[in-house]
Amino acid sequence: MSLSVALNTAQSSLFAAASKLSVSSRNIGAANDPSATRKIALTATTADGGTRVVSITRASNNALYVRMLQANSDSAASSAMNDGLAGLQTTIGDPQSQTSPAARLATLSNALTAAANTPDDPALGQAAVTAAQDLAQSLNDASAIVQKTRAEADGKIAASVTHVNDLLQQFATENDAVVNGSIRGADVTDAMDRRDAILTQISQEMGVSTVSRAGNDIVIYTDSGATLFDRSPRTVTFQASPALDAATTGKAVFVDGVAVTGADATMPIRSGAIAGLTKVRDQIAVTYQTQLDEVARGLVSAFAESDQTGGGAPDAAGLFTASRGSNAVPPVFVAGLAGTIAINAAVDPSRGGAPSRLRDGGMNGAAYIYNPTGAASYAGHLDGLTAALNATQPFAAGAALPGNASVSQFATASVSWLEQQRQSTTGNLDSQKAVLSQATGALSSATGINLDQEYANQLDLERSYQASAKLMGVVNQLYDALLAVIR
Amino acid sequence: MTQITGSISTAVWTGSANLAVPRLQKQISDAGVELSTGRRADVGLSLGAGAGESVLLHAARASIDSQTKSLALSSSIISRTQTVLSQMTSDANAFLQNMVAARASNDGGAVAAQQAQSTLAALTAGLNTSDGQRYIFAGINSAVPPVADFGAGPKAAVDAAFATKFGLNAASPQTDPKVGQIGAADMTSFLDNEFAGQFSDANWSAAWSKASDQPLSASVSGNARVDTATTANTTAMRNLAMAYTMVAGLGTANLSEAARNVVLDRATKMVGTAVTQLTAIGAGLGVSQNRIDHAVEALTQAGTLIDTRIGALEGVDAAEAKTRMDVLTTQLQMSYATTGKLMQLSILNYI
Numbered sequence: 103m104s105l106s107v108a109l110n111t112a113q114s115s116l117f118a119a120a121s122k123l124s125v126s127s128r129n130i131g132a133a134n135d136p137s138a139t140r141k142i143a144l145t146a147t148t149a150d151g152g153t154r155v156v157s158i159t160r161a162s163n164n165a166l167y168v169r170m171l172q173a174n175s176d177s178a179a180s181s182a183m184n185d186g187l188a189g190l191q192t193t194i195g196d197p198q199s200q201t202s203p204a205a206r207l208a209t210l211s212n213a214l215t216a217a218a219n220t221p222d223d224p225a226l227g228q229a230a231v232t233a234a235q236d237l238a239q240s241l242n243d244a245s246a247i248v249q250k251t252r253a254e255a256d257g258k259i260a261a262s263v264t265h266v267n268d269l270l271q272q273f274a275t276e277n278d279a280v281v282n283g284s285i286r287g288a289d290v291t292d293a294m295d296r297r298d299a300i301l302t303q304i305s306q307e308m309g310v311s312t313v314s315r316a317g318n319d320i321v322i323y324t325d326s327g328a329t330l331f332d333r334s335p336r337t338v339t340f341q342a343s344p345a346l347d348a349a350t351t352g353k354a355v356f357v358d359g360v361a362v363t364g365a366d367a368t369m370p371i372r373s374g375a376i377a378g379l380t381k382v383r384d385q386i387a388v389t390y391q392t393q394l395d396e397v398a399r400g401l402v403s404a405f406a407e408s409d410q411t412g413g414g415a416p417d418a419a420g421l422f423t424a425s426r427g428s429n430a431v432p433p434v435f436v437a438g439l440a441g442t443i444a445i446n447a448a449v450d451p452s453r454g455g456a457p458s459r460l461r462d463g464g465m466n467g468a469a470y471i472y473n474p475t476g477a478a479s480y481a482g483h484l485d486g487l488t489a490a491l492n493a494t495q496p497f498a499a500g501a502a503l504p505g506n507a508s509v510s511q512f513a514t515a516s517v518s519w520l521e522q523q524r525q526s527t528t529g530n531l532d533s534q535k536a537v538l539s540q541a542t543g544a545l546s547s548a549t550g551i552n553l554d555q556e557y558a559n560q561l562d563l564e565r566s567y568q569a570s571a572k573l574m575g576v577v578n579q580l581y582d583a584l585l586a587v588i589r
Numbered sequence: 590m591t592q593i594t595g596s597i598s599t600a601v602w603t604g605s606a607n608l609a610v611p612r613l614q615k616q617i618s619d620a621g622v623e624l625s626t627g628r629r630a631d632v633g634l635s636l637g638a639g640a641g642e643s644v645l646l647h648a649a650r651a652s653i654d655s656q657t658k659s660l661a662l663s664s665s666i667i668s669r670t671q672t673v674l675s676q677m678t679s680d681a682n683a684f685l686q687n688m689v690a691a692r693a694s695n696d697g698g699a700v701a702a703q704q705a706q707s708t709l710a711a712l713t714a715g716l717n718t719s720d721g722q723r724y725i726f727a728g729i730n731s732a733v734p735p736v737a738d739f740g741a742g743p744k745a746a747v748d749a750a751f752a753t754k755f756g757l758n759a760a761s762p763q764t765d766p767k768v769g770q771i772g773a774a775d776m777t778s779f780l781d782n783e784f785a786g787q788f789s790d791a792n793w794s795a796a797w798s799k800a801s802d803q804p805l806s807a808s809v810s811g812n813a814r815v816d817t818a819t820t821a822n823t824t825a826m827r828n829l830a831m832a833y834t835m836v837a838g839l840g841t842a843n844l845s846e847a848a849r850n851v852v853l854d855r856a857t858k859m860v861g862t863a864v865t866q867l868t869a870i871g872a873g874l875g876v877s878q879n880r881i882d883h884a885v886e887a888l889t890q891a892g893t894l895i896d897t898r899i900g901a902l903e904g905v906d907a908a909e910a911k912t913r914m915d916v917l918t919t920q921l922q923m924s925y926a927t928t929g930k931l932m933q934l935s936i937l938n939y940i
Contacts, residue, residue, distance in 0.1 A: 133599050140598075197632050197643035197903070204641065208648025212655045219659035219807050222723045222731045477801050478732035479723065485808070510645075517633075518641030525637030539608060543601045550598025554936040561940070 105577050105584075107150055112573040114152030118145055119567040121155040126560050129551045136542075137299035139549040141291050160291040163548040167298065168312075170545045173538040174302060175309040175325065175373035180531040182258070182378030183386070187524045189251040190390055193244035194517055203244055203397055203440075204513035206237040211491055211510060217461070218484035227457040234421050234445050241398050245348065245441035248391045252346045255383035259363075260342035262307045262376050263355060269307075270322075270335035273300045277320060277331070284318045294318065304330070308362075309373035326369035328357040348391050348438030352383050386523060393501045393516040394440035398422075399432055400497065400509035401443065404490040406431045407463055407470040418466035421446055421487070429466055435498035460484070606927040613921045620914040623905040632903050639902060646899050653892045660881050660888070663807035663817045667878045670725055670818040671871060673715045678867050680715075681829060681860050684708050688836075688857045698841040698849050705836035705856075709739050712829055716800075716821045728801030728820035735800035735821040739834065743787070743796040747838050750783045763840035773847040780835065780855055788831045797830065798822055809884040815877040825866035832859040 125143040132138035140161040145153045195201030200209060213230040220226055276297040283290035301322065304310055309325030322331040329336055336358035343352050354364030355376055361367040363380040371377045401422045409415040419429045425442035432439065447453040448465035459465050463472035463483050472483040492508045499505060503515045619630035629635045636643055687704045691697030716726045716736045723731035737743065752762040755771055762768070786792065800821040806814040820826075835856045841849055 136600060191633060194633060194640070194644075197636070197640055198628075198647055202644060204644045205648060208645070209651065212648070212652045215652065215808070216655045216659050219656075220662060220722075221729075475730065475801070477729040477803075479727075479729035479801075479805055481729070481806070481808075481814075485814075514641035514645050516641075517644050518638045521633040521636060521640035522638035525634055528634060543605065546598045546601045547596060550600055552596060552602070553599045555596070557936050557940075 105580055109574060109577045110150055111152040112570045112577065114148060114154055115570040116567060116574070118153045118155050119563045119570065123560060123563050123567075125158060126556050126563065129556050130553060133551045133553050133556075135295075136546065136550075137302070138295055138551065139291070139298075140551045157287070158289045158291055160294060161549040163545065164314075166541065166545040166548055170538070170541040171302065171305040171310060171312075172373070173534060173541045174305045175377075177531065177534040177538045178306045178375040179309075179373045179378035179381075180527055180534050182255075182375045183382055183527045184524075184531050186251055186255055186379070186382030186386060187520070187527055189254065190248060190387065190520060191524055193240075193247050193394075194520060197517070200236075201240070202513075202517055203237060203240045203394065204510070204517045206233070206240045207397075207401075207491075207510055207513050209233045210237050211488065214484055214488050214491070218481045218488060220479075221461050221481045221484060222478035224457065227460055228451070230460055231421075231445065231449050231451075231457040235450070237401070238422060238443050238445050241394055241440040241443050244394050245391065245438070248387050248394065249346055249348065249441075252352065252383045252387045253343075255379040255387070256343050256346060256352050259352075259355060259376055259379045259383070260340055262379065263338050263340040266304060266307045266330075266338050266376075267335070269300050269304045270331055270338070273297060273304070273322070273331055274335045276300060280318045290318065305374065307374050308371050308376045324357055324362055324369065324371050325373055326362060326367075326371050328360045328362055328369045328371075330357060346383075348395065348441060352380075355380070389500070389502050390516070390520060391437075391440070392435070392498060393503060393512075393519065395437060396435060396497045396501050396503075397509060397513045397516065398439040398443040399424075399436060400495055400512060402439075403431050403433075403495060404493070404509050405487060407466055407472075409469050410463070410472055410474075411469045413469055415469055418470065419446065420463075420465055421449060421460060423447075435500065460487075603928070603931050606924050606931060609924050610921065613917055613924065617914060617917045617921065620910050620917060623910045624907060624914065627905060627907065628903045629905055636902060643899065643902050646895050646902070650892065650895050650899070653888050653895070657885060657888050657892075660807065660809070660885050664878065664881055666720065666725055666805060666807075666817045667874050667881070669718065669720055670874055673718050673726075674819070674867055674871050674874075677712060677715050677829065678864055678871075680708050680711050681864050681867070684833070685857060685860055685864075688853050688860075692850065692853055696842075698844060701836050701853065702841040705833045705841075706739075709830065709833035709837055712826075712833060713738055716798075716826060723805070724800075725805060725818045726800060726821045726826075728818075728822070729803045729805065730799060730801040731805060733799050736798050736830075737796075739837075743834070744838065746792070746796050747784070747787055747834060750787060751779075751839055754779050754783050763838070763843070765840070766843070768840040768843040769845055771844060771848045773845075773851045776844075776848040776851045780851070784835065784839075785831070787834075788827050793822065793827060797827075807881065809880050810887070815880050816873065817877060817881075819870045819874070823866070823870065825863045825870060828859045828863040828866065832856040832863065835859075 122143045122145075125141050129141055142159050142161060143155045144157050144159060146156045147153055193202060194204075197205075200206060210230065210233040213226070213233040217223075217226040217230045276293050279293040280290045280297060283293060297320070301310065301312065301320075304322070310330065311323050311325055313321045313323070315321065319333070320331070321329070323329055330338070338355065338357050340355045341353045343350065346352060352364075354361045354367060356362065357369075360369055362369050362371045363376065364370075364384065402419055402424050405420040405422050406417040407420040408417050417431050419431055423444055423446050424430060424432055424436065424439055426444045427447070429446075446455065446459075446465050448455045449457050449459045451457060461473065461480060461484055462476060464470050472486075473480040491510060494506050494508055497503065497505055497507065497512055501512075501516075503512060503519060507515065622630040632643060633640045684704065688701060691701035691704075694700070713736050717734045718725055719734070724734050725731070727733060727735040748762050749759065751757065752759045752765075755762075755767065755775070757765040757767055787796070798821045802820060802822050804816045804820045805818040807817050808814045832855075835852055839852060841852055844852065
């Protein structure tokens with residue numbers, strides 16, 4: 103071994119230490135970036151005994167990364183559902199408050215009982231009519247809130263879809279950089295980090311699964327199997343509905359021409375914000391609207407007036423009408439009834455009606471008068487109305503509640519249903535958040551940067567650099583000594 | 590550099606203690622709300638499927654309050670009716686005593702007629718008693734005063750029947766001198782037929798009373814209703830009106846002694862019957878009052894039970910909430926302290 107070989111070794115060691123220091127300082131610089139991974143400089147021994155940095159790789163753990171993506175999608179879906187349910191919950195408020203249709207209905211029932219006990223007190227009749235008006239209004243409001251929640255979900259789906267398309271474009275850029283860089287043998291670790299960060303963001307919007315191919319290429323599918331990215335980004339399309347009402351269904355999201363949401367979806371996605379929002383828009387809010395509509399229909403039919411003359415005329419709408427001016431009693435479910443239900447103009451003083459018709463009947467003409475003598479303390483009809491409120495009637499199956507119940511029971515069951523949905527979604531969200539935080543922590547620990555460790559490594563490298571430099575000095579002195587002898 | 594088993598990244602090292610902070614703060618804020626209100630912070634969320642029951646319980650509570658209020662009103666109607674009924678009974682008893690006295694004296698007829706007139710006026714006033722909102726003897730037709738003043742209403746028909754039967758001066762049959770010639774048998778026949786006819790169902794509701802046969806009532810539990818008053822159409826009221834009219838309106842002052850005794854006997858008998866009937870009505874209302882009292886008692890008990898149930902569903906044990914808050918506060922402080930400590934721990938400080 104000659105002096106020049108020793109000098110070469112010292113030199114290569116010096117370069118290797120410098121490269122490693124530069125990687126370590128990159129790590130320190132990126133320590134605050136949650137998506138950054140720890141970069142590792144791989145060294146190899148050269149033929150003449152020196153070392154050199156052959157490539158830079160990054161710490162990775164695919165199993166933990168996939169688990170984090172899944173937890174991210176699940177928690178985004180639950181979070182979207184939770185937001186939607188929180189919107190719907192404003193129709194109920196606190197059980198103690200008088201916000202929910204169920205509470206308003208109970209108030210009306212109390213007002214009717216009070217009026218039946220003192221039918222000759224016009225103030226109590228008026229109070230019952232006002233309670234009925236409040237109930238109709240609360241159903242109208244609740245229906246509006248439900249449709250607003252659906253419209254918001256629809257708008258958020260549109261925003262999500264735009265975001266996914268943007269992210270897929272960015273993903274394409276980074277993926278190209280990774281694939282091309284890998285062919286050239288360049289350092290692609292930063293591009294890979296950015297690519298992972300983009301994929302994490304996509305998983306927020308819709309559940310994904312990935313397949314790695316040769317050359318660090320990645321293919322993205324939705325969790326249902328539709329292709330999102332394969333060498334080039336696929337288009338995700340969605341047509342937002344300008345207005346949603348109880349009778350309209352929102353449009354589906356398409357990935358590469360395949361429907362991934364909605365009733366006709368061939369590959370329905372299971373997680374991510376879009377899945378959660380779709381569930382709110384197409385299932386939870388629709389079911390709740392059906393419940394409200396059925397409460398409204400139950401009210402119209404419970405308060406309907408029947409022909410008192412024995413003439414066999416059909417029942418006609420009493421205190422509650424399906425819409426302003428209509429006197430029909432709908433026999434089956436009508437979508438959007440809760441939005442249109444109103445009190446009968448014949449009892450509404452602001453529209454020229456008389457509240458006393460609640461006691462006497464006759465909102466639909468003389469044949470429907472229950473109290474022909476106009477006796478002031480006649481309570482028979484009011485008692486009958488209370489009984490009708492508590493009488494069992496059939497309800498539509500789409501409401502996901504017991505099919506046979508009284509209007510009051512049905513309205514209460516609807517409150518229970520919504521709160522139960524909320525409770526279970528909140529519970530899911532909490533546990534999914536815990537899973538996400540745990541998966542993120544595990545991933546970060548496995549692939550993230552530890553400043554102390556980097557600093558300790560740098561001390562190591564400093565020593566090695568000093569030793570190599572010292573060696574060069576020694577070799578230099580040896581050369582000097584040799585040359586002095588020759589001179 | 591090799592991967593170290595059990596390694597940890599700086600982000601996790603310094604962030605893990607921080608992660609719990611927002612959750613702890615939310616829980617402390619909830620515990621604060623629970624402590625100040627005594628109810629759960631988000632009742633609907635904590636109850637879930639039980640939220641419907643809570644809505645129903647609050648409604649039931651409101652219903653109990655409103656029923657109690659309307660039963661108190663019904664009670665007051667009953668006492669009002671009882672007061673009027675006992676006044677009528679004492680008027681009737683006074684009338685009976687006066688009849689005995691009238692029979693004994695020579696000018697007893699005139700005195701009896703006078704007294705009958707004022708007792709009839711008192712009966713009319715009693716039947717038209719109103720509590721300010723309703724005429725309590727009018728039955729369900731409570732918006733109109735049930736009976737007309739005798740002089741302004743039924744008197745004409747009674748006078749006409751009297752004048753026609755005995756061929757008297759139609760304008761003022763009572764003062765016609767021919768009244769003195771009416772025999773006892775004729776008077777009996779008149780009282781049994783033409784006079785009694787004035788008080789038949791049809792004539793009673795045409796000339797005397799606008800009341801409904803259906804008395805005021807209140808519902809005590811569910812759909813069970815009890816009467817809270819009686820109506821002016823009951824036999825007792827008709828008998829009283831008939832007896833008083835008999836003595837007041839048939840010229841008792843001028844009748845022969847025999848005919849006068851027929852009238853007085855008949856009136857005494859009818860008033861006696863009516864007093865018994867009034868007592869029976871009073872007893873019936875007493876039963877109603879009793880049922881209302883029981884209903885109020887039951888409502889009070891139900892109210893207490895509902896309050897307990899609402900408390901169990903929505904309430905929070907203040908001691909438990911306070912303890913929880915203390916524990917959470919300690920936890921939060923520890924989390925802050927840990928974060929601070931971890932931040933200080935760096936290899937840089939030791940090299």
